[in-house]
Amino acid sequence: MFDYEKNKLLWNGLSVETLTHDVTHLLKSAHSYSGPFWLYQESILHDRVRLLEAELPGFHFYYSVKSQSNLTILSKMAEYARVGADVVSGGELFRALKAGFSAERIVFAGVGKSEEEIQAALQAKIRSFHVESISELRDIARLAALQNLVAPVSLRLNPDVEVDTHKHITTGKEENKFGLSDADFSEATKILKSTPSLALVGLQAHIGSQIFAHEPYVETARYLQKKADILRAALGKPVEYLSLGGGFGIDYKRTEGNAVDFPFAALLKEIRSVVDKNMELHFEPGRFISAPLCVLMSRVRHLKTRTGKIIAIIDAAMNDLIRPMLYEAYHPILPVEKRMGSAVYDIVGPVCESTDTFASQRTLTELAEDDWVAIGYAGAYGSAMSSNFNARVLLPAVVLTQEGKLSVIRKPQTFEQMIENEI
Numbered sequence: 001m002f003d004y005e006k007n008k009l010l011w012n013g014l015s016v017e018t019l020t021h022d023v024t025h026l027l028k029s030a031h032s033y034s035g036p037f038w039l040y041q042e043s044i045l046h047d048r049v050r051l052l053e054a055e056l057p058g059f060h061f062y063y064s065v066k067s068q069s070n071l072t073i074l075s076k077m078a079e080y081a082r083v084g085a086d087v088v089s090g091g092e093l094f095r096a097l098k099a100g101f102s103a104e105r106i107v108f109a110g111v112g113k114s115e116e117e118i119q120a121a122l123q124a125k126i127r128s129f130h131v132e133s134i135s136e137l138r139d140i141a142r143l144a145a146l147q148n149l150v151a152p153v154s155l156r157l158n159p160d161v162e163v164d165t166h167k168h169i170t171t172g173k174e175e176n177k178f179g180l181s182d183a184d185f186s187e188a189t190k191i192l193k194s195t196p197s198l199a200l201v202g203l204q205a206h207i208g209s210q211i212f213a214h215e216p217y218v219e220t221a222r223y224l225q226k227k228a229d230i231l232r233a234a235l236g237k238p239v240e241y242l243s244l245g246g247g248f249g250i251d252y253k254r255t256e257g258n259a260v261d262f263p264f265a266a267l268l269k270e271i272r273s274v275v276d277k278n279m280e281l282h283f284e285p286g287r288f289i290s291a292p293l294c295v296l297m298s299r300v301r302h303l304k305t306r307t308g309k310i311i312a313i314i315d316a317a318m319n320d321l322i323r324p325m326l327y328e329a330y331h332p333i334l335p336v337e338k339r340m341g342s343a344v345y346d347i348v349g350p351v352c353e354s355t356d357t358f359a360s361q362r363t364l365t366e367l368a369e370d371d372w373v374a375i376g377y378a379g380a381y382g383s384a385m386s387s388n389f390n391a392r393v394l395l396p397a398v399v400l401t402q403e404g405k406l407s408v409i410r411k412p413q414t415f416e417q418m419i420e421n422e423i
C-alpha cells in the first residue's frame with residue numbers, strides 16, 4: 001500500500017507529493033484553506049468491496065457506517081447490490097438513506113436506540129432491528145403495535161467466544177454490554193412467540209474488532225445456527241439470515257502489500273459446513289473497507305529537542321484522529337520525503353492534553369519543519385470520531401475519484417459553522 005521511489009512516498013502507486021501539491025492548491029483556491037486534510041482514493045474502496053465479493057461468494061455485506069460515514073463514500077458503497085448498511089443511530093440511518101441505500105438494505109444495531117430512532121426505522125421499513133436487550137425488544141413491539149406495523153427483528157447474541165484483540169474492542173463476551181445472554185434468549189423466544197407485532201428475521205453476533213483468524217467466526221456461525229434451530233422449533237419458521245458481524249483486521253504495522261491480513265479462503269471453506277444450506281450469511285465489515293481508503297495529511301510545525309528524542313509538533317491533533325489516544329492504536333507515520341538519516345520522535349498534536357500523541361519514541365527518517373507526513377490507514381474511526389475539542393474545526397476531506405479528479409467531499413468547517421447552533 002505504501003512504498004518509496006526515489007525517496008518520495010507512493011500510496012497505492014501514486015505520488016503523495018503530487019497529490020498533496022494538487023490538494024493544497026485546490027483547498028487554497030476553492031476554500032482559502034491551508035492546513036491538514038483527509039485524503040481518500042476511491043479506487044481502493046472499489047478494490048476492497050470487490051475483494052470481499054470475490055473471496056466470499058454468496059455472502060452479503062452490511063457496511064459498518066460508524067467506521068466512516070461520509071455521504072460520498074457511502075454513496076459509492078451503495079452502488080454494490082451485495083452491500084447494505086449497518087447503522088447504529090438515527091443519524092446514521094438518515095445518512096445511509098440519503099446516500100442511496102434502500103431501506104431493505106439497512107440493519108439497525110446499538111444497545112440504546114431511542115423511541116424516535118425506532119419509530120424512524122419502522123417508518124422507513126428497514127430490513128431488521130438488531131435487538132440487544134429484552135427491554136428493547138418490548139419497546140420495539142410496543143412502538144410497532146401503536147403504528148399497526150410488524151417490526152422485523154434479529155437477536156444479537158453473545159456467543160462468548162474468545163478473540164485475541166485489544167480489551168477495548170472485544171464485544172462478544174458474556175460480560176460485555178452488547179447483545180442478549182442465554183437467559184435473555186429464552187425470554188426473547190417467548191416474547192417472539194406471543195407478540196404479533198414482531199417478526200424474527202435473523203440472528204447476529206459481533207465478536208470484536210481486529211480479528212485475524214477465521215476460527216472465531218466459524219465457532220460463532222456454529223453457535224448461531226444452533227440457536228436458529230431452537231427458534232425454528234419454537235416458532236415454526238426458519239430465520240432468514242445469520243450475521244457474523246464485522247471485525248476483519250488490518251495490520252496497521254504492515255505498510256507493504258494490499259492490507260489484506262485475513263484468511264478468507266479458510267473461512268469460506270469451513271463456514272458453509274456449519275450452517276444450513278440456504279441460510280443467508282452476512283458480515284458487517286467496517287475497518288476492513290474504510291481504513292485503507294484514507295490518509296491524514298499533516299505538516300510538521302515545530303521540532304523540539306529533548307534528551308534521547310525529538311518532539312515533532314504536527315498540525316493535526318487528537319480531535320481529528322483519536323484512535324492512538326483512545327485505544328493505544330498504532331498508525332504508520334510516513335514522511336512524504338524520505339531524508340537521509342533517522343531519529344527517534346514523539347509525534348504530537350497541538351491540543352492542550354499530554355495524551356495528544358500520535359506516536360511515542362518512534363524511529364523515523366529525519367523530519368524538518370514544514371515537511372508533510374501521511375498518517376496511514378486513517379479511514380476507519382478517523383474523521384468519523386473527530387470533534388471540535390480545543391475549538392478546532394473539522395478538517396476537509398478530498399477524494400481522488402475514479403476519473404482521476406480531485407473532489408472535495410467535505411468542505412473545511414468554518415468558525416461560523418462551528419458556533420452556529422450556540423446562543
Ligand SMILES: Cc1ncc(COP(=O)(O)O)c(C=O)c1O
Pocket residue numbers: 064067086109171206208209210245246247248284285286287288380
Ligand atoms: C455490531 C457491529 N458490527 C460491525 C462493526 C464493525 O467492526 P469493524 O470495523 O471492526 O469491521 C462493529 C464495530 O464495532 C459493530 O459493533
